[in-house]
């Protein structure tokens with residue numbers, strides 16, 4: 001079993017990267033485990049949403065951290081290695097990591113930071129056409145389209161979408177699903193994407209269906225309100241119209257009447273949900289399935305019930321890139337304090 005690292009960080013996204021870099025800056029050796037071949041996590045795939053100026057989406061902070069982690073001598077980066085088991089052992093933590101060929105490596109350290117992130121909500125079970133109609137996509141998929149194409153294109157024909165509907169709070173703030181939390185990032189992130197689309201295509205019309213707008217006063221001001229309509233209603237279902245348009249129906253909040261409109265593209269703003277992997281790893285460490293209780297709770301912290309085990313970023317609840325980075329710095333400091341207390 002390899003040792004020599006003082007801390008193991010599981011997950012190489014915004015949180016894991018900054019936890020590892022902060023520890024290295026403090027002179028502490030780290031093993032950073034990432035199951036994918038590339039570091040960066042979910043936000044490593046996001047587009048720059050700058051229009052005529054930066055809109056502070058945070059995406060470019062990831063590439064800077066990935067580059068730094070590759071150069072940092074105190075950070076041993078193991079990409080393509082999934083943590084398949086983590087347990088307490090000999091006063092520290094033992095993690096079993098497997099590569100894509102099933103070859104395993106055991107790693108031991110004094111402290112462990114779980115930064116294994118979140119899962120985007122899967123909207124396939126909703127009646128909004130996701131997985132059935134090509135032109136119904138998630139906000140996560142739109143990030144990837146924007147990064148690749150630098151424009152909002154319809155998947156059915158790769159033509160720029162002229163009419164777009166964003167539907168917010170998909171999989172969040174939903175008592176039926178037991179997801180009572182607000183995912184924090186989907187209002188600002190979708191409005192940034194809408195603003196970028198409007199800046200690129202002056203003909204584009206965007207309807208933004210929402211329950212409540214969180215964390216986004218700046219983006220609302222930046223949006224071209226002539227072409228952006230905010231509608232306080234959530235369409236209940238979607239059907240396929242002519243030319244693969246998506247017809248949405250909703251109750252108009254002002255008139256109380258049923259409205260219908262066909263859109264070139266519908267973007268479902270899926271929320272941040274607990275990752276099954278984080279849940280599994282945490283259960284193995286604590287002996288109980290505690291993530292559902294922690295996730296999205298306002299009272300959460302980087303500490304866990306186990307001394308020396310910390311959690312950071314979206315592994316413990318929805319937060320932005322900037323908040324995940326700050327959370328991870330705190331977890332790194334707490335890991336340092338914990339190790340000093342053991343000397």
Ligand SMILES: Cc1cc2nc3c(=O)[nH]c(=O)nc-3n(C[C@H](O)[C@H](O)[C@H](O)COP(=O)(O)OP(=O)(O)OC[C@H]3O[C@@H](n4cnc5c(N)ncnc54)[C@H](O)[C@@H]3O)c2cc1C
Pocket residue numbers: 010011012013014015016033034035036039040041042043046057058059081082083084115116117118120139140141143185186188189270271272277278312313314315319320321322324
């Ligand atoms: C559609 C969408 C758009 C968003 N847009 C923005 C935005 O514009 N601005 C913003 O600030 N925030 C945005 N966010 C939030 C942002 O994605 C998160 O704040 C950020 O990704 C959190 O980073 P993280 O490291 O905690 O988790 P993640 O990004 O999920 O990273 C976790 C990492 O852990 C790895 N991992 C998981 N399990 C294991 C394991 N067993 N072994 C090894 N590695 C493992 C994963 O592969 C991943 O690389 C958005 C979120 C969504 C869903």
Ligand code: SF4
Pocket residue numbers: 047048049050053054055056057058059060061
């Ligand atoms: S913060 Fe976002 S909008 Fe600003 S430059 Fe970086 S990637 Fe672009």
Ligand code: SF4
Pocket residue numbers: 168169170172173181182183184185186187188212213214269271
């Ligand atoms: S950030 Fe907006 S879209 Fe996301 S859950 Fe909160 S209110 Fe809903």
